[in-house]
Amino acid sequence: MKIVDIKLGHISIPLKKPFKTALRTVNSVEDVVVKIITDTGHVGYGEAPPTGVITGDTTGAIKGAIEDHIKKHIVGLDIANLEEIMIRLEKSLVKNSSAKAAVDIALYDLFGQLHNAPLYKLLGGYRKEIITDITISVNDPEEMAKDSLEAVNLGYKTLKIKVGKDANLDIKRMEAIRKAVGYNIDLRIDANQGWRPKEAIYTLRKMEDAGLNIEFVEQPVLAHDFEGLKMVTDNVFIPVLADESVFSPRDAIKIMEMRAADLVNIKLMKAGGIHNALKICAAAETYGVECMIGCMLESKISVTAAVHLAAAKSIITKIDLDGPVLCSEDPVEGGAIFDEYKITLTDDPGLGFKDVRGVKY
Numbered sequence: 623m624k625i626v627d628i629k630l631g632h633i634s635i636p637l638k639k640p641f642k643t644a645l646r647t648v649n650s651v652e653d654v655v656v657k658i659i660t661d662t663g664h665v666g667y668g669e670a671p672p673t674g675v676i677t678g679d680t681t682g683a684i685k686g687a688i689e690d691h692i693k694k695h696i697v698g699l700d701i702a703n704l705e706e707i708m709i710r711l712e713k714s715l716v717k718n719s720s721a722k723a724a725v726d727i728a729l730y731d732l733f734g735q736l737h738n739a740p741l742y743k744l745l746g747g748y749r750k751e752i753i754t755d756i757t758i759s760v761n762d763p764e765e766m767a768k769d770s771l772e773a774v775n776l777g778y779k780t781l782k783i784k785v786g787k788d789a790n791l792d793i794k795r796m797e798a799i800r801k802a803v804g805y806n807i808d809l810r811i812d813a814n815q816g817w818r819p820k821e822a823i824y825t826l827r828k829m830e831d832a833g834l835n836i837e838f839v840e841q842p843v844l845a846h847d848f849e850g851l852k853m854v855t856d857n858v859f860i861p862v863l864a865d866e867s868v869f870s871p872r873d874a875i876k877i878m879e880m881r882a883a884d885l886v887n888i889k890l891m892k893a894g895g896i897h898n899a900l901k902i903c904a905a906a907e908t909y910g911v912e913c914m915i916g917c918m919l920e921s922k923i924s925v926t927a928a929v930h931l932a933a934a935k936s937i938i939t940k941i942d943l944d945g946p947v948l949c950s951e952d953p954v955e956g957g958a959i960f961d962e963y964k965i966t967l968t969d970d971p972g973l974g975f976k977d978v979r980g981v982k983y
């Protein structure tokens with residue numbers, strides 16, 4: 623099964639509601655779709671979102687990285703030699719983790735098809751069903767309480783609340799949400815780098831004193847501030863999860879060595895795909911650090927790949943794969959089945975896609 627061409631397309635899906643974080647507001651998924659075509663007629667799909675504020679990747683840069691750099695290094699190679707392809711993919715250019723992830727996902731899709739097995743089974747086959755949280759955008763406390771209650775009524779047992787816009791208002795936001803949903807719902811918070819270290823310690827201690835029962839806090843401080851992240855981790859009881867601070871396996875090892883965070887968020891778009899994400903899993907197992915798997919604003923193509931990884935690996939104990947349920951429509955036939963909080967894999971080969979509608983190549 624040899625790679626003969628890589629085609630690039632664009633997928634555009636309006637979100638059900640605006641997605642608002644401390645870093646940005648987004649109204650639709652606008653992602654690059656990668657289609658790898660082989661000499662046997664098998665096709666592999668991947669996807670990359672232009673999350674410029676986190677990865678630095680724009681639509682043009684993702685397309686340019688694949689078209690001008692990656693393509694020439696991997697066209698002609700045999701999917702059976704995945705290791706060789708991954709080495710060439712990694713060496714084709716530095717950074718550009720989202721472009722690499724999209725290609726890596728399409729390659730793993732083909733690798734599964736080559737071996738006529740669903741990817742999660744090839745990677746470990748730990749389970750075939752996982753439960754995701756859902757994200758509540760940062761707004762005023764009343765609106766967030768209402769959105770949280772709506773999510774609970776849809777059956778979600780874990781909510782990921784966006785904060786980091788204003789520390790004192792963030793405390794009010796969490797008080798309003800806890801009051802609305804009660805204590806049987808897990809609340810995790812994501813500040814998306816919005817606080818300074820001392821501000822984070824102040825805010826999180828206030829939340830502890832108010833008995834808000836926060837499961838963990840994601841990326842309280844700036845991505846590059848590993849010392850600040852460690853200061854927060856050392857000074858609050860709420861567990862701290864590193865997100866934007868961890869892109870590569872090297873970042874993950876550094877954070878774990880420093881004990882700068884209690885948990886690590888793996889995202890395929892930061893790691894550069896499944897190949898590197900597996901290395902983060904191995905490091906996390908070695909250090910005894912549990913992982914979350916997350917996503918950017920992605921449709922079912924790339925999130926299905928993340929589901930396969932999560933289903934394969936027991937070190938991934940927390941799931942934030944709500945991209946597809948935030949979308950107002952699903953143009954992807956096949957792949958993982960998203961039924962609100964419940965995500966189930968089929969045993970179709972690879973990632974199990976049948977068709978992706980509405981993509982302009």
Ligand SMILES: C[C@H](N)C(=O)N[C@H](CCC(=O)O)C(=O)O
Pocket residue numbers: 643646673757782812814865916917918919942943944945
């Ligand atoms: C969509 C997911 N639940 C999420 O919240 N991801 C964000 C970044 C998403 C973005 O801005 O595209 C995160 O965990 O920081």
Ligand SMILES: [Mg+2]
Pocket residue numbers: 812814840841865866887
């Ligand atoms: Mg995050």
